[in-house]
Amino acid sequence: MKSAFNLFYKNLFLPGRLFICIGLVVIMFLLSFFFSWLGDIPMVLFTALLLLLLIDTWMLYRLPKGIFARRHAPERLSNGDENEIGIYIENFYSFNIAAGIIDEIPHQFQKRDVLFNTGLKSRQHKLLNYQLRPTKRGEYEFGALRVYITSPIGLVSRRYNFEQAQNLPVYPSFLQMRKYELMAISNRLSEYGIKKIRRIGHSMEFEQIKNYVPGDDYRTLNWKATARRGDLMVNNYTDEKSQHVYCIIDKSRVMKMPFDGLSLLDYAINASLVLSSVALIKEDKAGLITIAEKKGAVVPAERRPTQLNKIMEVLYKEKTRYLETNMELLYNIVRNTLKQRSLIVFFTNFESMSALERQLPFLKRIAKFHLLVMVFFENSELKTLSETPAADVEGIYIKTIAEKFAYEKKLIVKELAKHGIQSILTAPQNLTVNTINKYLELKAKQKI
Numbered sequence: 001m002k003s004a005f006n007l008f009y010k011n012l013f014l015p016g017r018l019f020i021c022i023g024l025v026v027i028m029f030l031l032s033f034f035f036s037w038l039g040d041i042p043m044v045l046f047t048a049l050l051l052l053l054l055i056d057t058w059m060l061y062r063l064p065k066g067i068f069a070r071r072h073a074p075e076r077l078s079n080g081d082e083n084e085i086g087i088y089i090e091n092f093y094s095f096n097i098a099a100g101i102i103d104e105i106p107h108q109f110q111k112r113d114v115l116f117n118t119g120l121k122s123r124q125h126k127l128l129n130y131q132l133r134p135t136k137r138g139e140y141e142f143g144a145l146r147v148y149i150t151s152p153i154g155l156v157s158r159r160y161n162f163e164q165a166q167n168l169p170v171y172p173s174f175l176q177m178r179k180y181e182l183m184a185i186s187n188r189l190s191e192y193g194i195k196k197i198r199r200i201g202h203s204m205e206f207e208q209i210k211n212y213v214p215g216d217d218y219r220t221l222n223w224k225a226t227a228r229r230g231d232l233m234v235n236n237y238t239d240e241k242s243q244h245v246y247c248i249i250d251k252s253r254v255m256k257m258p259f260d261g262l263s264l265l266d267y268a269i270n271a272s273l274v275l276s277s278v279a280l281i282k283e284d285k286a287g288l289i290t291i292a293e294k295k296g297a298v299v300p301a302e303r304r305p306t307q308l309n310k311i312m313e314v315l316y317k318e319k320t321r322y323l324e325t326n327m328e329l330l331y332n333i334v335r336n337t338l339k340q341r342s343l344i345v346f347f348t349n350f351e352s353m354s355a356l357e358r359q360l361p362f363l364k365r366i367a368k369f370h371l372l373v374m375v376f377f378e379n380s381e382l383k384t385l386s387e388t389p390a391a392d393v394e395g396i397y398i399k400t401i402a403e404k405f406a407y408e409k410k411l412i413v414k415e416l417a418k419h420g421i422q423s424i425l426t427a428p429q430n431l432t433v434n435t436i437n438k439y440l441e442l443k444a445k446q447k448i
Contacts, residue, residue: 008061010159011158011159011160011161012057012156012157012158012159013148013156013157013158013159014155014156014157015150015154015155015156015157017154017155018053018155018156021049021155022049024045025042025045025046025049028041028042028045029042029046049155052153052155053155053156055153056151056153056154056155056156057156059093059095059151059153060149060150060151060156060157060158061158063092063093065092066091066092066093066097066149066158066160067089067090067091067092067093067097067099067120067147067149067160068088068089068090068092068162069087069088069089069090069101069145069147069160069162070087070088070145070162070164071085071086071087071088071103071142071145071164071166072085072086072087072088072127073085073086073142073166073168074168075168076168076169076170076171076174077132077134077140077168077169077170077171078134078170078171078172078173078174078175078176079134079135079136079137079170079171079172079173079262079266079269079270080133080134080135080173080176080261080262080266080267080270081133081173081175081176082131082132082133083131083132083133083134083175084129084130084131085103085129085130085131085132086127086128086129087101087103087116087127087128087129087130087145088125088126088127089101089118089120089125089126089128089147090120090124090125090126091120091121091122091123091124091125092123093122093151094122095122095151095152096119096120096121096122096152097119097120097149097150097151098117098118098119098149098150098154099117099118099119099120099147099148099149100115100116100117100147100148100157101115101116101117101118101128101145101146101147101148102114102115102145102146102147102148103116103130103142103145104142104143104144104145104146105132105142105143106140106141106142107141108134108135108136108138108140109132109134114130116128116130133261134170135261135262135266136170136266137170137171137172137266137269137315137316137317137318138169138170139167139168139169139170140167140168140169140170141165141166141167142164142165142166142167142168143164143165144161144162144163144164144165145161145162145164146159146160146161146162147159147160147162148160169316171312171315171316172266172269172270172272172273172312172315172316173270173273173274174273174312176270176273176274176432177273177274177277180274180277180278180432180436181277181278181281208236209222209225209233209234209235209236210233210234210236211231211232211233211234212231212232212233212234216234217234220234220235220236221233221234221235222234222235242283242284242285242303243284243285243342243343243443243448244284244285244287244301244338244340244341244342244343245275245276245279245284245285245286245287245301245342245343245345245439245448246286246287246288246289246301246338246342246343246344246345247272247275247276247286247287247288247289247345247347248288248289248290248291248330248334248344248345248346248347249265249268249269249272249288249289249290249291249296249315249318249347250268250291250292250325250346250347250348250349251265251290251291251292251296251318251319251320251321252291252292252293252320252321252322252323252324252325252348253320253321253322253323253324254324254325254348254349254350254351254355255268255320255347255348255349256320256322257349257377259377259380259428259429260428260429262428263320264349264377264428265318265319265320267377267428267431268347268375268431269315269318270431270432271347271375271431271432271435272288272311272315272345272347273308273311273312273315274432274435274436275345275432275435275436275439276288276307276308276311277308278436278439279439280303280307280308282443283303284303285301285302285303285307286301286302286303286307286308286311287299287300287301287302287337287342288311288314288315289330289333289334289337290314290318291325291326291329291330291333292321292323292325292326293321293323293324293325293326294326294329295329295333296318297314297317297318298333298337299311299314300337301338301342325348325359327358327359327362327363328362330362330366331362331365331366334366334369334370335369338369338370341369341370341371341448342370342371342448343370343371343373343439343442343447343448344366344370344371344372344373345373345375345435345438345439346363346372346373346374346375347375348374348375348376349376349377350376350409350412351379351405351408352405352408353408353411353412353415356412356415356416360415360419363416363419363421364419364421367419367420367421371422371442371447371448372421372422373421373422373423373424373438373442374416374421374422374423374424375423375424375426375431375435376409376412376423376424376425377425377426377427377428377431378406378409378425378426378427379405379406379409380427380428382402382405382406383402383406383427385398385399385402386399386402386403386406409425410425412425413425422438422442424438
């Protein structure tokens with residue numbers, strides 16, 4: 001009996017409408033002292049309010065389960081993307097209700113205002129959708145669903161608690177990966193800013209002899225087949241396959257810088273996952289190496305169906321560290337792991353020429369044996385400062401320093417090019433597109 005009473009009053013809430021009505025009744029009682037003609041009107045109003053309060057409470061509590069609510073969430077969330085969460089609610093009452101729904105979302109989002117107000121007719125159900133954008137990988141814990149119900153009278157509110165506690169892992173951006181997968185399969189990468197690279201010559205992997213059609217390269221004419229068939233025939237070539245493509249991710253402190261909620265490491269992880277996916281679709285072999293002051297994960301390049309899941313699971317667990325990268329260790333890992341010439345896309349960051357000079361000897365040694373592409377980031381804050389007109393002497397000084405750092409980034413690109421090292425200098429938000437561009441460009445130019 002006591003527990004039933006506790007359950008009753010713990011879930012009973014008094015909305016603002018009730019206090020407004022109580023205030024009006026109190027005012028009527030006060031006025032009755034000055035205006036005798038009011039007579040028993042205040043008492044009648046008080047009795048009516050009390051009666052409505054009891055009727056409203058009975059209407060809400062007469063059914064043990066007047067509504068049903070459930071959260072619809074995916075099995076995992078995609079880092080840096082808008083993930084859709086749904087809330088299904090159904091009304092079992094015989095009257096219309098107003099519902100306020102609070103979803104206890106994970107603390108990582110730092111949101112305390114996820115409240116949805118909606119109305120449901122009798123026996124009606126609805127699906128409400130909202131979106132969450134996580135900016136860190138890891139476990140996210142959702143709590144309960146709290147639903148506050150009021151009847152058309154609206155003097156009392158009843159709370160329903162639906163224990164929907166669940167832990168959802170946040171993985172690297174698989175939504176972005178799927179988008180680029182579909183574009184790669186349908187050859188629509190150029191529609192999203194992926195450059196269409198003009199092929200220089202052709203790869204050496206022969207596919208078939210076919211009839212000439214306008215637009216075919218006349219240099220591929222097969223004169224022997226043409227003589228036999230009496231019609232123009234051309235050799236058809238396909239891209240070379242099974243090339244090794246490795247993403248190397250720097251986990252040191254230089255990758256801890258934030259941009260739009262995500263760290264540079266997370267941008268690199270998302271781009272690595274997409275690049276690995278596109279490489280596998282292009283029938284190349286994808287691999288992964290992570291490095292900081294000590295050895296991280298090593299996934300040898302393969303083209304198995306499970307390779308992408310293996311890479312994703314490794315990337316899910318990676319975190320930034322607080323020391324500088326051990327480049328000598330990285331060189332030894334590359335020499336021991338990569339047994340044939342490969343494309344290496346190294347995600348790191350340089351803020352000055354001195355930072356590059358410390359690593360350059362090892363990068364040159366890696367570039368002797370492999371095609372090395374260095375990926376590093378524009379400092380978007382400095383770029384904004386350098387483009388903002390200066391209003392005073394202090395502004396001129398700040399702008400000059402910002403332009404100096406931006407100029408050093410361009411010098412880094414030239415210094416790498418002098419030693420035969422490809423580079424990508426990109427804003428974080430353009431990292432994935434620019435990385436795939438470079439991969440397709442190198443493949444079209446037969447550099448790998």
